[in-house]
Amino acid sequence: MTTTTEIVLLALGVFAILTALTALGESLRARVPAGQHAAGVETFNARIRSWWIMAALFSLALLAGRPGLVLLFALASFAALREFATYTAKAREDHAALALAFFLILPLQFLFVGLGYAAIFTVLIPVHVFLILPVLSALGGSPRRFLTRVAETQWALMTCVYGLSHVPALLTLDPARAGEAAVLLVAFLILTVQGAELTEAVARRRLGGPLIAPEINRRTWAGVGAGVAAGTALGGALAWLTPFPVWQAALLAGAGSAMGLGGTMALSAIKREHGLKDWSDLIPGQGGVLDGMGGVIFAAPLFFHLCALLR
Amino acid sequence: MSWTDRARRLLARLCGQAIVVFARTVTAVRAEWRGVAPLPVQRVYFANHTSNADMPMIWAALPPALRARTRPVAAADYWLRTRLRAFFGAEVFRAVLIDRRREARTEDPMAAILGALDEGHSLILFPEGNRNMGPEPLLPFRAGLHSIALERPQVELVPTWIANLNAIMPKGEVIPLPLIATVTFGAPVRLEPGEDRAAFLARAAAALLALRPANGEAA
Numbered sequence: 435m436t437t438t439t440e441i442v443l444l445a446l447g448v449f450a451i452l453t454a455l456t457a458l459g460e461s462l463r464a465r466v467p468a469g470q471h472a473a474g475v476e477t478f479n480a481r482i483r484s485w486w487i488m489a490a491l492f493s494l495a496l497l498a499g500r501p502g503l504v505l506l507f508a509l510a511s512f513a514a515l516r517e518f519a520t521y522t523a524k525a526r527e528d529h530a531a532l533a534l535a536f537f538l539i540l541p542l543q544f545l546f547v548g549l550g551y552a553a554i555f556t557v558l559i560p561v562h563v564f565l566i567l568p569v570l571s572a573l574g575g576s577p578r579r580f581l582t583r584v585a586e587t588q589w590a591l592m593t594c595v596y597g598l599s600h601v602p603a604l605l606t607l608d609p610a611r612a613g614e615a616a617v618l619l620v621a622f623l624i625l626t627v628q629g630a631e632l633t634e635a636v637a638r639r640r641l642g643g644p645l646i647a648p649e650i651n652r653r654t655w656a657g658v659g660a661g662v663a664a665g666t667a668l669g670g671a672l673a674w675l676t677p678f679p680v681w682q683a684a685l686l687a688g689a690g691s692a693m694g695l696g697g698t699m700a701l702s703a704i705k706r707e708h709g710l711k712d713w714s715d716l717i718p719g720q721g722g723v724l725d726g727m728g729g730v731i732f733a734a735p736l737f738f739h740l741c742a743l744l745r
Numbered sequence: 746m747s748w749t750d751r752a753r754r755l756l757a758r759l760c761g762q763a764i765v766v767f768a769r770t771v772t773a774v775r776a777e778w779r780g781v782a783p784l785p786v787q788r789v790y791f792a793n794h795t796s797n798a799d800m801p802m803i804w805a806a807l808p809p810a811l812r813a814r815t816r817p818v819a820a821a822d823y824w825l826r827t828r829l830r831a832f833f834g835a836e837v838f839r840a841v842l843i844d845r846r847r848e849a850r851t852e853d854p855m856a857a858i859l860g861a862l863d864e865g866h867s868l869i870l871f872p873e874g875n876r877n878m879g880p881e882p883l884l885p886f887r888a889g890l891h892s893i894a895l896e897r898p899q900v901e902l903v904p905t906w907i908a909n910l911n912a913i914m915p916k917g918e919v920i921p922l923p924l925i926a927t928v929t930f931g932a933p934v935r936l937e938p939g940e941d942r943a944a945f946l947a948r949a950a951a952a953l954l955a956l957r958p959a960n961g962e963a964a
Contacts, residue, residue, distance in 0.1 A: 512923070516773060520925040526915045533920045709958075714925055715775055 440675065441496065444621055448489055455482045474639060481632065484720035492624075496617060501548060503620065504602045508544035514594035514723040514731070515540060517713040521704070522586035527574025531567045531584075535591055539563055543599050550606040559596040564588055593701075593731055594724070600734035607741055618675040622683070623690055623737050627729045629668045630691030631698065634661030651702040658695050665691025678744055686740055690733040697732020757836040764837070765812075768805035772798075772913055772926040776806040779956065780932030781903055783808050787867055790815070790930070791890055792905040793883055793953060794871035796914060799907050803869050804838060806928040816861055817869040820845050841868065855892050862897050869905075872949070878916070883954055886946040894936040894945060904931040904949065906956035929956045 459479040466472045495506040519532060539559065546555040568584040601623065605616045638657030646653045669687020673680040701724060705713065712721030720726060768774045776783070792803055800817045807815055821842040824834030834840045841861045844850035861868060870893075873884040894902060906929045914921045934949045 516923050516925060519922070520909060524912060529915055529918050529920075529922065532922050536923055537920070714773065716773070 440618055444618065444675065445493060448625070452482065452486055452489060455485075478635070480720045481635070484717050484726050485628070487717060488624075488726065492621075500602075500605050500617075503605065503617065504544055504548040507598055507602045508540065510723050510727060511540060511544065511595050511598040512536070513714075513716055514598060514727065515590060517716075517722045517724050518590040518594050519587070520714075521708045521710070522590050523579055523582045524587070525574070525576050525578060525583060527576040528571050528583055528587065530574065531570040531587060534567070534570065535563075535587065535595075539591065540595050543595050544602070547599050547603045547606065552603070552606055555599065555603060559591050563591060567591075597731035597734055598727065600738045601730060603734075603738055604741065607738070607745060615677065619741065622669070622672055622675040622687070623733065624730055625672060626665045626669045626687035627690050627694035627733045630661040630665030630695060631729050633664035634658055634695060637661065637664075647699070647703075650699065650706055653695075653699065661695050662688055662691045665694075682744055686737065686744070689740060690737045693736050694729030694733040698728045700732070701728040753832075753836065757832070760833065760837045764801050765805045768802055768926075771921055771923055772802070772910075773923070774802055774806050774926045774928065776808075777927055777929045779929055781901070781930050783811060783930075785810055785814065786901055787862070787865065787899070788815075788901040788903050788933070789862075789868045789870050789890075789893055790903050790905040791870045791872050791949065791953065792907055793877065794873050794875070795877050795907075796910040796916075797876070798910055798914060799871070800838070800869060802907055802910060802926055803905060803928055811867070814865070815867040815869060816841050818843060818858060818861075818871070822846065841866075845874070855889065855896075858889065858893065859896055862893070862900055872946075882957060883950055886950055888942060888946070890949055891936070891942045891945050894934075898936065901933040902935070902949065903933050904953040904956060905929070906931070906953060908958050927958070929958075931956045 456479075459475070459482050462475045463472075463479060466475060491506060495502040498505075515536060519535070524532060543555055543558055546558065567587060571580065571584050571587075601620055604619045604623065607616055607619070634653070634657045637660035638652065638654045641654065641656040641660065643654045643656040646655055646658070666684050666688035669690075670680050670684035672687070673683035676683045676686070678686065705711070713724040714722030716722045717726060724731075781788075790803060792799060800819065804812060804815070804817065817838050817840045819834060819838070819840040819842055821844050824830050824840060824842055834842060841857050843854035843857055844852060845854075858868065858870075870890065872886040872890045874887045875884065877884050890902065893900065908927045908929070909924050910926055912922065913924050913926060931952055934945075934952050936945055940948075
């Protein structure tokens with residue numbers, strides 16, 4: 435099978451699944467008695483709607499090739515950083531550091547990803563930016579809540595920029611096959627992590643059981659277990675998207691799913707801390723970029739390095 | 746109407762649209778209707794004032810149908826200083842311009858405000874009177890809000906908190922940070938029977954402060 439055939443098959447498969455899920459959501463809604471409101475059903479439907487949007491944007495980016503994919507994730511990263519930085523601790527004195535984060539560090543990170551300079555994009559933010567931004571903040575002159583301010587800014591950059599940039603960074607792993615096969619790896623990561631999250635959301639209601647952390651969200655161990663299992667199984671079934679054998683693909687997807695579900699747990703804790711329901715209302719009925727892509731953000735760096743090892 | 750008037754009006758409308766688009770893309774301004782629904786009811790939105798962008802921000806956060814009937818109350822000495830500002834103040838925002846200079850003014854500001862209400866407009870009002878540059882979250886309110894409550898009791902007085910604008914564009918900075926600005930609309934405040942001016946203004950200020958997010962604003 436050529437890569438193009440695989441992309442077409444994948445797109446058809448995704449559209450078929452989304453159509454089926456949309457039909458399922460509508461039938462669930464039809465079963466809700468008139469005048470009543472089932473929050474679970476509405477959340478499910480809203481999530482499917484946002485998947486349609488993501489699938490459409492992703493398809494458009496694929497048509498534009500590697501630059502399109504890098505640009506799409508750079509824009510998503512910008513929106514995510516805006517959501518995160520809205521709630522981080524900051525003072526007037528951090529203005530220069532934050533402006534630098536949005537308008538220089540973020541574009542540079544995605545530029546280096548686009549150019550394939552792995553030696554730079556894997557260390558730029560966790561090492562160099564980590565060391566330089568606190569200096570800028572200190573030059574601002576205010577010691578008040580200093581460590582909180584610089585730590586939260588670094589957290590924003592690590593998740594929203596570094597984490598998210600490792601999705602298009604997968605394109606740099608496979609130069610021999612000219613990028614197209616690696617495009618499939620991006621699809622593999624997103625599909626398995628999102629599949630795990632969707633399964634968790636459904637399974638936690640079906641299976642019940644004790645909550646993991648009632649103060650953070652309604653997640654249960656049974657639901658998360660089902661999510662990781664579904665992600666792993668989905669990974670095995672989609673192994674044809676990767677250059678790896680079925681068992682390796684399944685393990686990769688399982689690791690990504692566990693990381694993704696863990697990451698959305700951490701992001702939920704931050705939302706609770708700030709009394710937020712959603713990070714923003716960028717995607718109507720769904721929430722912000724961080725609500726939709728949180729799991730992928732946490733899964734991408736691990737997934738990237740595991741793929742680099744196995745390759 | 747002459748064609749130059751028409752052209753000016755079209756230009757004013759385009760400039761208004763441009764401001765809304767700019768506010769939505771740079772600050773991703775969003776409205777949170779916590780205490781009232783976005784309905785076309787006659788209202789005075791009274792808001793905290795820390796930045797020159799406050800008024801355009803509330804204006805952009807309103808749905809178009811509400812925006813079309815809402816006019817900001819603004820200082821004439823600021824909005825008439827240059828021809829460009831006069832165009833934006835009077836024609837884009839259709840501001841009710843009032844004279845802040847107590848001694849020199851010839852027109853009573855209250856008369857202009859009540860006149861605009863009697864024409865059916867909703868208003869955006871900054872009851873602190875001036876921009877708040879200090880560490881306090883709110884300055885003491887001027888008397889105007891109480892006069893409106895007394896003279897036009899049917900008009901809803903909606904507390905409106907603008908969050909994050911100071912972090913987006915602190916005074917003296919050149920580059921705005923693209924953070925999310927939130928405009929929160931609270932439940933209307935009414936003048937209680939027998940309530941005096943000081944008590945009412947204190948209660949209105951407390952209702953406005955209650956909308957302030959606990960976290961997320963620059964300390």
